[in-house]
Amino acid sequence: MLKNITAKSEEKPLLLLLAGSNGAGKSTYIKSEDFKNVLNVLKDRFNIMPLKPYQFINPDIISISHLMINPEIDEMSANLWAVQEIEKSINKYFNLCKGFAIETVLSTDKYIKYVEEAKSKGYITALIYIGLDSPETAIKRVRMRVKTGGHDVSEDKIRKRFNNSINNIKYFVKLTNFSIIHSNIGDANHYEIIAVGYNGKVEIKDEKTLSWINKALKGLPKLKL
Numbered sequence: 001m002l003k004n005i006t007a008k009s010e011e012k013p014l015l016l017l018l019a020g021s022n023g024a025g026k027s028t029y030i031k032s033e034d035f036k037n038v039l040n041v042l043k044d045r046f047n048i049m050p051l052k053p054y055q056f057i058n059p060d061i062i063s064i065s066h067l068m069i070n071p072e073i074d075e076m077s078a079n080l081w082a083v084q085e086i087e088k089s090i091n092k093y094f095n096l097c098k099g100f101a102i103e104t105v106l107s108t109d110k111y112i113k114y115v116e117e118a119k120s121k122g123y124i125t126a127l128i129y130i131g132l133d134s135p136e137t138a139i140k141r142v143r144m145r146v147k148t149g150g151h152d153v154s155e156d157k158i159r160k161r162f163n164n165s166i167n168n169i170k171y172f173v174k175l176t177n178f179s180i181i182h183s184n185i186g187d188a189n190h191y192e193i194i195a196v197g198y199n200g201k202v203e204i205k206d207e208k209t210l211s212w213i214n215k216a217l218k219g220l221p222k223l224k225l
Helices: 034-045 059-069 075-096 113-118 135-147 156-177
Strands: 012-018 100-104 124-131 178-183 194-199 200-205
Touching: 012 156, 034 059, 034 178, 059 075, 059 100, 059 194, 075 100, 075 113, 113 124, 113 156, 124 156, 135 156, 156 178
Parallel strands: 012 100, 012 124, 124 178
Antiparallel strands: 178 194, 194 200
């Protein structure tokens, strides 16, 4: 169970990054009780505005939908179009001072500027990271997804993104008001809490399940809940 860090404030918009490697189970997590619990903690601690389903930005869905409507274009063109649409959506939410969530593999630092902008505008910022134990698990998950009609990702991309994603976790834990890292390494979607962060400080609750966790968070000050 997560402990609520007590404090109250005016209701504020939330920028939430839902991150993790390909095949980590991010889209499934949104439907889970674990996700509801985290949102309740954010509501209790920061008094955030509730997020509506339409406020979730999924780059894969945007890109795939564009490809389906325009089958004559290639994947790279669809991805570039999706990037532009995501930027428009983010700017729209900022202009309206509304909360939003972005699903991402976190393989680059491109969302740092949005987290910084959100904080400057009075948003609460949060990171939920779904971790796998290895690139091999990620590859296996993606292959299983393809068999059920899901989208594919090449093995090379999965491996590269997996390592880049882990390397980027620290920067976002440091930047965000609240962060939580889950593991999801079983066959069924079962999200265990591995670490919790608050304003750049972090408490690692499980050092064994994800062998990379200590290295990924090395140098961050410890959080005492």
